[in-house]
Each structure stands twice: as C-alpha cells, then as structure tokens.
Amino acid sequence: MDIDTFEFFVHWLYHQRLPNGNNDPELCTLWDSGKHQGADKMGSITHLYIFCDKYDVPVQRANP
Numbered sequence: 001m002d003i004d005t006f007e008f009f010v011h012w013l014y015h016q017r018l019p020n021g022n023n024d025p026e027l028c029t030l031w032d033s034g035k036h037q038g039a040d041k042m043g044s045i046t047h048l049y050i051f052c053d054k055y056d057v058p059v060q061r062a063n064p
Helices: 003-015 025-033 041-054 058-062
Strands: none
Touching (some): 003 041
C-alpha cells in the first residue's frame, strides 16, 4: 500500500466523498493527476478500490 492511497482513504473516511476542488489543493492535484501511481484519475480510483477490497471496507467498495 502506498501512502497516497491511504491518504485518499482517510479523506473519504472523514468526508464520505472522494477529493474534489473544495479540498486541499495538493491533495486534489495528486488525486486528479494520479502521479502517485504514474496513471490518471482512474488509477487513483483503482488503487483506492483495491485497498478497500483488501481491508474489507464494503461501503467504499460499493461507492467509489
């Protein structure tokens, strides 16, 4: 697990939504660009989904 995916998860845990323009600009840039995984926004969502599946977080798995 990488630290960025965990940061996205913690954000979702507290806000019950994925990062958007109303959040910390650095977090939004990281989320939108997917630079933490060398992919795009879909890469960020995919890694978050895998994290939630691995740790059995059903609400997030059903609501990416």
